[in-house]
Amino acid sequence: TCTPKNRNDALHPLWQSPLTIPGGTRQSPINIQWRDSVYDPVLKPLKISYDPATCLHIWNNGYSFLVEFDDSADRSIIVGGPLENQYRLKQFHFHWGAINEWGSEHTVDSKFYPAELHLVHWNAVVYPTFEEAVMEGDGLAVIGVFLKLGAHHEGLQTLVDALPAIKHKDTVIEFDVFDPSCLLPPCPDYWTYAGSLTTPPLTESVTWIIKKQPIEVDENQLEAFRMLLFTSDGEEEKRMVDNFRPLQPLMNRTVRSSFQ
């Protein structure tokens, strides 16, 4: 079998794209080594205000399932934390594993969680469109929330109940009211670092805000994620699992914490 001359040339099976961006210096995800993170007293609390009525639809895009929001005005926004401007919520989605041993994109002290939620926001103060913000260093802000196996999560169940209707790639259903705040842990503590999108185009445009405290979901809810398919209706079925990118080198970056 022909193996790439080095791992960097390996193609990731899921995305048929290089595992590393040539010249990439701020790629995501990364391992967060708790003891190496630096408390920054200048970091403000993150202020989150979402309008549940901005929710549009939930769909399977062949990588994950995502809930999209009306981002034509400043109705669902985050501000503060490490951010200079306010950022508008565009969508949220998840990454998960085939089994509970792995599935998250970021790790904490090399520990994987079974899944990770990403709430994707863009800097509409500075950039006219999301597409342009995707290409800029301060264009996006993504809140990462770890999911751990535990109690049933009421708020998540609303999403889980919709999944059978979007089993196949490119299926979508109306989703008119949902407040993503119910998916956030109560603890305000977070880590933050400069990174990238974890799927193509892998642009280095994301200020990552990773919540320290995970939310708890139960086994049935994780299994519901795993019944989704990467494939379209009529194609040979491929279960949507392990849709996370491998860890990327920290390089010359410091992870800051909002807590001591």
Ligand SMILES: C[C@H](CNC(=O)c1ccc(S(N)(=O)=O)cc1)Cn1ccc2ccccc21
């Ligand atoms: C990026 C955009 C599609 N991707 C995303 O929006 C996205 C958002 C968050 C993450 S994560 N997992 O890091 O939170 C990953 C991908 C399409 N798009 C817009 C402009 C554009 C230009 C070239 C190719 C695709 C393009």
Ligand SMILES: [Zn+2]
């Ligand atoms: Zn993601």
